[in-house]
Amino acid sequence: MYCPGCGTARDGRYPSCPWCGTSFGPPPARAGAGFAVLAVDIVSCGGVYAAGLAVAGLVATGRGAEGLHAATARLGWLHLLLAAAVLVAYRLGAQLAGGRTLGRILLEGAAATGTVPLFAPAVVTTLVLGTLTGVTAPPVRAGPAPVPSTASPTTDGRTQAIGLDTLIAASSNSRTRLRTALADADRCVDAEAAADTLRQVTAERDGQLSRARELPVDAIPNGRTIRDHLVAALAHSVAADRAFTAWADNVASGRCGQDANYAEAGRASTAATAAKRSFCSAWNPVAVGFGLPTRTEDEV
Numbered sequence: 409m410y411c412p413g414c415g416t417a418r419d420g421r422y423p424s425c426p427w428c429g430t431s432f433g434p435p436p437a438r439a440g441a442g443f444a445v446l447a448v449d450i451v452s453c454g455g456v457y458a459a460g461l462a463v464a465g466l467v468a469t470g471r472g473a474e475g476l477h478a479a480t481a482r483l484g485w486l487h488l489l490l491a492a493a494v495l496v497a498y499r500l501g502a503q504l505a506g507g508r509t510l511g512r513i514l515l516e517g518a519a520a521t522g523t524v525p526l527f528a529p530a531v532v533t534t535l536v537l538g539t540l541t542g543v544t545a546p547p548v549r550a551g552p553a554p555v556p557s558t559a560s561p562t563t564d565g566r567t568q569a570i571g572l573d574t575l576i577a578a579s580s581n582s583r584t585r586l587r588t589a590l591a592d593a594d595r596c597v598d599a600e601a602a603a604d605t606l607r608q609v610t611a612e613r614d615g616q617l618s619r620a621r622e623l624p625v626d627a628i629p630n631g632r633t634i635r636d637h638l639v640a641a642l643a644h645s646v647a648a649d650r651a652f653t654a655w656a657d658n659v660a661s662g663r664c665g666q667d668a669n670y671a672e673a674g675r676a677s678t679a680a681t682a683a684k685r686s687f688c689s690a691w692n693p694v695a696v697g698f699g700l701p702t703r704t705e706d707e708v
Contacts, residue, residue, distance in 0.1 A: 570700070606649060
């Protein structure tokens with residue numbers, strides 16, 4: 409090929425004629441090179457985007473994420489912002505480099521000199537936006553710290569803990585029967601059977617209270633306090649059950665509706681609930697240490 413200005417042979421090493429200064433312009437694309445150029449540019453943009461994402465993930469990780477993957481997974485719509493910024497920066501770099509993208513430089517034989525303007529905007533975008541994205545990404549919300557257990561799961565301790573847990577399960581079963589009987593008496597339906605059930609439940613709870621007072625807890629961490637809370641809860645529950653039974657007897661005799669016995673039972677139940685809550689707070693960390701289920705106040 410020849411220079412269109414002076415007719416001398418064109419030297420592909422120079423963007424313009426060294427004799428007359430005529431600009432050659434970009435060399436003609438080779439056949440089939442268009443798709444290859446586009447592919448190289450897409451891969452280049454992807455590499456810049458990945459680098460920006462890595463910067464964002466590392467910054468977010470430094471702010472408390474579990475790891476790089478967890479940090480980048482929480483970026484959400486910031487992914488789109490970073491990707492758009494990469495495309496703009498890459499295009500700006502191509503303009504600064506005389507319209508030459510990396511694909512044209514590699515595949516069309518465009519002059520490779522002065523490629524710093526092509527990569528400068530992409531590098532700046534990677535560092536600045538990657539950092540800003542990592543800073544604005546929502547941090548990991550730490551869950552509640554596990555309650556440390558001081559339990560030493562020795563054989564004796566576990567045996568005692570299982571005995572206590574067995575008593576709690578029995579109390580929970582009695583409570584389930586109690587609820588059914590109370591519902592029947594409150595509706596004034598089959599009140600005699602409800603009153604009988606309440607008497608049985610009261611007897612069961614009285615026996616559970618006696619067992620609780622005798623439970624060995626010396627090998628359980630904080631065992632005496634745990635037992636005291638359980639005894640208090642069961643004592644208030646027995647008092648409530650007796651008052652509920654007296655109320656159900658009145659309902660069975662034809663006096664439907666709530667009375668003074670029912671009100672007394674309600675006050676005892678409130679005290680029992682408070683004691684059960686204290687028991688669960690003391691018992692649950694120890695139960696975890698022995699591999700036993702935790703309890704709520706509704707299960708005691």
